[in-house]
Amino acid sequence: MSLLSVRNMKTDIGQYAVLHDVSFEVPEGGVFVLLGRNGAGKTTTLRSIIGLWKPSPGSVTFRGEDITALHTADIARKGIAYVPENMGIFGTLTVDENLILATRNGRFDAARLARIHDLFPALAQFRDKQAWSLSGGQKQMLSIARAMIEPRELILIDEPTKGLAPSIVDAMADAFREIAQTTTILLVEQNFAFARALGRDMAVIDDGRVAHAGSMDDFAADTALQDRLLSLSV
Numbered sequence: 001m002s003l004l005s006v007r008n009m010k011t012d013i014g015q016y017a018v019l020h021d022v023s024f025e026v027p028e029g030g031v032f033v034l035l036g037r038n039g040a041g042k043t044t045t046l047r048s049i050i051g052l053w054k055p056s057p058g059s060v061t062f063r064g065e066d067i068t069a070l071h072t073a074d075i076a077r078k079g080i081a082y083v084p085e086n087m088g089i090f091g092t093l094t095v096d097e098n099l100i101l102a103t104r105n106g107r108f109d110a111a112r113l114a115r116i117h118d119l120f121p122a123l124a125q126f127r128d129k130q131a132w133s134l135s136g137g138q139k140q141m142l143s144i145a146r147a148m149i150e151p152r153e154l155i156l157i158d159e160p161t162k163g164l165a166p167s168i169v170d171a172m173a174d175a176f177r178e179i180a181q182t183t184t185i186l187l188v189e190q191n192f193a194f195a196r197a198l199g200r201d202m203a204v205i206d207d208g209r210v211a212h213a214g215s216m217d218d219f220a221a222d223t224a225l226q227d228r229l230l231s232l233s234v
């Protein structure tokens with residue numbers, strides 16, 4: 001059984017039909033990558049999974065349970081976290097305060113915080129700094145840390161490498177490999193090298209539909225398919 005099943009999802013935003021037919025299966029463990037051109041519908045897919053948009057028709061099943069109609073907070077309680085592209089952190093609060101706000105009861109679990117500090121040492125170093133003063137990469141790490149401060153089974157992460165320097169992207173890839181040992185990651189990415197290095201299974205969304213799904217190794221070997229589905233010139 002897949003950890004997450006998305007079936008025949010159609011999502012309208014206001015009067016616009018954005019997703020027409022999105023289906024894919026996320027197995028448990030590792031990193032599943034959603035690729036696609038700008039405006040293809042990747043963010044809308046993540047937001048539909050976490051309940052911020054309601055697909056109709058279509059269904060989202062998590063560990064066999066239909067979660068399509070649940071509110072976002074109830075979906076989160078099932079063990080799914082969402083790291084949006086704008087990161088959702090609070091600039092005037094400190095790094096620690098941002099993490100505390102993401103906990104359920106206002107307290108850190110010491111072991112989880114230690115793991116986060118091992119993964120992202122800058123968050124330990126700058127724990128009393130206001131979040132606005134962090135670098136772009138550190139802000140991205142804080143947003144991922146907020147998603148990890150409680151036990152999760154699945155983390156949805158939207159374009160974490162956007163605008164980051166290559167050395168920071170490499171550090172983030174190492175952190176994702178470590179996170180994926182215990183938590184499944186559903187990753188939306190435009191950086192194909194990053195996606196390829198991490199992903200085991202993948203799907204491409206094109207114009208609100210899944211245009212391809214399969215293993216990352218097969219997709220990485222098929223440059224004609226990559227050109228057709230990801231190139232900017234179509």
Ligand SMILES: Nc1ncnc2c1ncn2[C@@H]1O[C@H](COP(=O)(O)OP(=O)(O)OP(=O)(O)O)[C@@H](O)[C@H]1O
Binds near residue numbers: 037038039042044
């Ligand atoms: N709130 C909204 N109102 C109207 N249209 C929207 C809204 N949000 C997204 N769209 C449209 O839905 C389509 C898909 O957007 P979405 O953000 O899901 O794409 P994406 O694949 O994540 O793109 P990107 O890589 O540029 O973030 C786009 O055409 C976008 O303009």
